[in-house]
Amino acid sequence: MLRLFTRSTRNIPLCQRFSSTLTADKYPNIKRGDFGKINDEDINHFSKILSPNQLITDSNDITGYNQDWMKKYIGQSKLVLKPKTTEQVSEILKYCNQRKLAVVPQGGNTGLVGGSVPVFDEIVISLASMNNIRSFDQSSGILKVDAGVILENADNYLSENGYIFPLDLGAKGSCFVGGNVATNAGGLRLLRYGSLHGSVLGLEVVLADGTIYNSMHSLRKDNTGYDLKQLFIGSEGSLGIITGVSILCPARPKSVNVAFLGLENYEQVTKCFQKAKSELGEILSAFEFMDKDSQLLAAQTLKTTHPLCQDDIEGIESVPEYPFYVLLETSGSNKEHDDIKLEKFLEDVMESEIVVDGTVSQDEQQLKTLWTWREGIAEASQQFGGVYKYDVSLPLDSMYKLVESVKERLNELELSSTEDNKKPVYEAVGYGHIGDGNLHLNVAVREYNKEVEKALEPFVYEFIESHKGSISAEHGLGFQKKNYIKYSKSETEINMMKDLKKHYDPNGILNPYKYI
Amino acid sequence: MSSKIKILVPVKRVIDAALKPRINKTKTGIESQGVKFSINPFDDIAVEEACKIRKNNKGLVESIHAVTIGSTKAKEVLRTALARGADTSTLIEINEDKQIEPLAVSKILKKIVEKEGSNFVILGKQAIDDDSNQVGQMLAGLLGWSQATNAAKIIIENDNLIKVEREIDGGVEVIEAPLPIVITTDLRLNEPKFIKLPMMMKAKKKPLGVLKPEDLNVEINDRLETISLDVPPTRKAGVMVKNVDELISKLKELEKQA
Ligand SMILES: Cc1cc2nc3c(=O)[nH]c(=O)nc-3n(C[C@H](O)[C@H](O)[C@H](O)COP(=O)(O)OP(=O)(O)OC[C@H]3O[C@@H](n4cnc5c(N)ncnc54)[C@H](O)[C@@H]3O)c2cc1C
Numbered sequence: 072m073l074r075l076f077t078r079s080t081r082n083i084p085l086c087q088r089f090s091s092t093l094t095a096d097k098y099p100n101i102k103r104g105d106f107g108k109i110n111d112e113d114i115n116h117f118s119k120i121l122s123p124n125q126l127i128t129d130s131n132d133i134t135g136y137n138q139d140w141m142k143k144y145i146g147q148s149k150l151v152l153k154p155k156t157t158e159q160v161s162e163i164l165k166y167c168n169q170r171k172l173a174v175v176p177q178g179g180n181t182g183l184v185g186g187s188v189p190v191f192d193e194i195v196i197s198l199a200s201m202n203n204i205r206s207f208d209q210s211s212g213i214l215k216v217d218a219g220v221i222l223e224n225a226d227n228y229l230s231e232n233g234y235i236f237p238l239d240l241g242a243k244g245s246c247f248v249g250g251n252v253a254t255n256a257g258g259l260r261l262l263r264y265g266s267l268h269g270s271v272l273g274l275e276v277v278l279a280d281g282t283i284y285n286s287m288h289s290l291r292k293d294n295t296g297y298d299l300k301q302l303f304i305g306s307e308g309s310l311g312i313i314t315g316v317s318i319l320c321p322a323r324p325k326s327v328n329v330a331f332l333g334l335e336n337y338e339q340v341t342k343c344f345q346k347a348k349s350e351l352g353e354i355l356s357a358f359e360f361m362d363k364d365s366q367l368l369a370a371q372t373l374k375t376t377h378p379l380c381q382d383d384i385e386g387i388e389s390v391p392e393y394p395f396y397v398l399l400e401t402s403g404s405n406k407e408h409d410d411i412k413l414e415k416f417l418e419d420v421m422e423s424e425i426v427v428d429g430t431v432s433q434d435e436q437q438l439k440t441l442w443t444w445r446e447g448i449a450e451a452s453q454q455f456g457g458v459y460k461y462d463v464s465l466p467l468d469s470m471y472k473l474v475e476s477v478k479e480r481l482n483e484l485e486l487s488s489t490e491d492n493k494k495p496v497y498e499a500v501g502y503g504h505i506g507d508g509n510l511h512l513n514v515a516v517r518e519y520n521k522e523v524e525k526a527l528e529p530f531v532y533e534f535i536e537s538h539k540g541s542i543s544a545e546h547g548l549g550f551q552k553k554n555y556i557k558y559s560k561s562e563t564e565i566n567m568m569k570d571l572k573k574h575y576d577p578n579g580i581l582n583p584y585k586y587i
Numbered sequence: 588m589s590s591k592i593k594i595l596v597p598v599k600r601v602i603d604a605a606l607k608p609r610i611n612k613t614k615t616g617i618e619s620q621g622v623k624f625s626i627n628p629f630d631d632i633a634v635e636e637a638c639k640i641r642k643n644n645k646g647l648v649e650s651i652h653a654v655t656i657g658s659t660k661a662k663e664v665l666r667t668a669l670a671r672g673a674d675t676s677t678l679i680e681i682n683e684d685k686q687i688e689p690l691a692v693s694k695i696l697k698k699i700v701e702k703e704g705s706n707f708v709i710l711g712k713q714a715i716d717d718d719s720n721q722v723g724q725m726l727a728g729l730l731g732w733s734q735a736t737n738a739a740k741i742i743i744e745n746d747n748l749i750k751v752e753r754e755i756d757g758g759v760e761v762i763e764a765p766l767p768i769v770i771t772t773d774l775r776l777n778e779p780k781f782i783k784l785p786m787m788m789k790a791k792k793k794p795l796g797v798l799k800p801e802d803l804n805v806e807i808n809d810r811l812e813t814i815s816l817d818v819p820p821t822r823k824a825g826v827m828v829k830n831v832d833e834l835i836s837k838l839k840e841l842e843k844q845a
Contacts, residue, residue: 325621325623326623327623331781332784376780378781379781379783381780381783406623414787417784417787417788418788421784421785421788426784428783428784429783429784430781430782430783430784431782431784431787432781433625433626433631433667433782434603434604434605434623434625434626434628434631435603435604435605435606435623435625436604436605436628437781439605441781
């Protein structure tokens with residue numbers, strides 16, 4: 072009886088203890104800016120712009136908007152606005168700008184750097200009610216949507232028309248297209264379809280003073296003046312609120328294969344990638360790597376047998392002994408052609424012992440299952456209470472060294488153990504989009520605490536700087552990395568950015584305390 | 588144990604189970620252009636079970652032969668079966684647009700059983716494209732063998748007796764029969780594993796013979812004619828009512844409309 076009791080108290084409070092700490096209390100050095108405070112008059116004014124159900128003031132209903140996906144950042148907003156039209160967004164911002172009321176634009180709230188939630192009492196402007204598909208041109212593949220359309224819904228819609236959204240990521244069921252553009256999300260198929268800087272053709276954005284910038288007319292080629300839309304791609308709500316997106320979508324591949332491979336060391340992973348590029352060429356659409364510990368984490372939440380496990384193990388989740396795994400996807404228009412290429416490639420890598428084990432999906436169900444072992448890592452990383460996430464670009468050969476160094480450091484400081492529940496860190500794992508030189512380092516923790524944070528930062532950033540990488544490959548700066556941009560950008564660059572921000576948002580009401 | 592088991596596993600290439608089939612423009616069949624095909628999931632379970640029986644009963648199974656009826660594209664599903672562990676395979680080649688009815692399928696399979704000397708046939712309880720659920724039963728009838736349909740568990744008893752568990756309303760039915768036997772598989776029987784690369788490569792070297800129905804002296808006669816295919820009407824969305832009064836007034840409204 073006693074044992075049972077101690078066990079349950081160990082598990083539960085760890086997750087809860089820290090999820091209730093306000094961001095403002097966790098970071099006492101950050102002071103609330105000189106912004107207006109919401110009063111009844113303000114609420115009255117917003118009630119004139121919006122209908123009652125577009126205004127949330129009940130503190131219970133607001134909780135979800137105040138807290139980020141990782142439950143790491145918690146704000147204290149008292150007001151959420153859910154405009155339905157671009158004009159409503161414009162009127163809201165115009166008023167906020169006059170009253171100097173700070174705002175946070177919020178999409179699906181899946182951002183991983185604390186950018187989508189308030190730090191103090193900023194008004195949350197949620198795009199959730201702007202969720203219409205505006206138009207789709209069957210011949211050009213140009214899709215125009217409201218910013219609040221869920222990525223997966225946009226992709227399902229395109230799928231019915233034979234097209235595909237040029238972006239895919241683990242959070243597709245929750246994140247919004249507008250949020251994707253605001254964060255310049257990279258995702259799983261960047262290797263094939265390139266970045267949003269290329270595929271976004273036009274945007275509709277409301278600036279801080281309520282001005283509506285519109286370039287939704289969408290020409291593929293248009294060399295007249297500065298390409299302003301690029302400013303907003305990856306601006307994380309700091310320059311304006313994106314309300315509409317026009318994006319060029321490629322034809323949906325007719326044949327998709329997924330292979331899942333086991334490898335003996337990191338060097339083989341890079342070799343395998345080289346070979347995949349040269350042998351699979353244009354049909355290679357994803358090349359993701361995962362270390363063994365990331366698979367062990369995933370096994371504990373997926374609770375199914377690992378694809379490369381052959382023996383019938385009952386119950387307990389286990390993963391074979393390969394230090395690295397690769398998920399490789401091909402997409403093409405001709406199945407026979409793709410199959411022959413993939414088979415030849417797999418034979419080569421097996422024969423040359425670059426790959427020691429592997430499997431290929433035989434049907435759609437298996438294909439989806441294989442992807443869960445990659446996409447499930449994000450969620451699995453926070454099953455013990457929380458996760459410190461680093462999303463970095465590094466040269467391929469030194470990429471995994473970062474994970475090794477961090478593991479070593481956490482062990483030396485005696486902060487990490489998979490067994491001892493008293494240690495704050497469970498495990499550090501590495502995985503990511505090798506194809507784009509992008510590593511995800513997830514430090515799965517039982518609690519968020521200063522000691523762990525000090526062990527990791529600036530250690531991780533210094534490592535990246537010394538290896539000429541970027542401290543944020545795709546998740547952005549948000550709140551978490553605001554102070555670390557200097558590790559990746561020069562002073563001149565930072566000053567130019569600050570000038571832009573000052574020019575377009577002189578009162579600094581858009582997503583304060585973040586980005587830059 | 589006296590006689591060894593020679594297993595035959597018939598498999599079918601069907602539109603992938605995870606996809607939503609679409610009716611073609613002429614409403615005569617299902618759109619197959621640019622659509623992914625895979626092995627019928629129940630047949631995949633049958634192949635997996637055959638391999639499991641071999642693994643769990645050392646020395647008992649002499650051979651596993653996979654057979655499919657289809658166009659040359661159906662070789663794909665034979666490769667899957669071979670990679671899973673079948674030893675040899677046969678494609679009975681027919682024209683790609685040809686739909687072949689359960690009775691004709693059963694007649695062809697009977698010939699293959701005789702040709703291969705099989706005494707144990709295991710196949711899906713139905714193919715998910717036409718959902719006929721007839722071939723196993725018809726084949727057992729034509730052969731005059733025992734049949735056990737919708738198997739959820741198969742146990743090979745020592746005395747060459749096969750014990751099959753079937754899930755029925757409110758419980759499990761256990762049936763026993765000696766060889767030869769036809770067994771059809773239910774979803775519960777097993778969960779096919781991922782196939783490892785070395786097995787896939789080995790499969791490429793395993794025998795894959797091709798025959799025509801004529802070679803087996805089977806005539807394919809259609810007994811059914813498809814007049815037209817249509818999707819079922821979409822159901823109207825329901826309405827939520829707050830209380831009984833609202834329910835009654837809604838019902839009255841509907842009555843007026845009717
Ligand atoms: C499981 C999981 C997997 C992920 N995988 C990837 C991945 O592979 N690649 C990748 O790049 N990212 C990934 N992410 C993070 C990624 O940034 C987000 O998932 C997504 O792009 C954010 O969209 P969102 O609608 O949730 O935006 P939010 O989280 O709501 O907002 C993100 C930022 O954008 C701003 N913003 C949102 N909407 C607007 C708007 N309309 N106008 C102006 N500013 C706005 C917010 O203020 C905030 O700063 C992942 C996240 C999760 C949870």
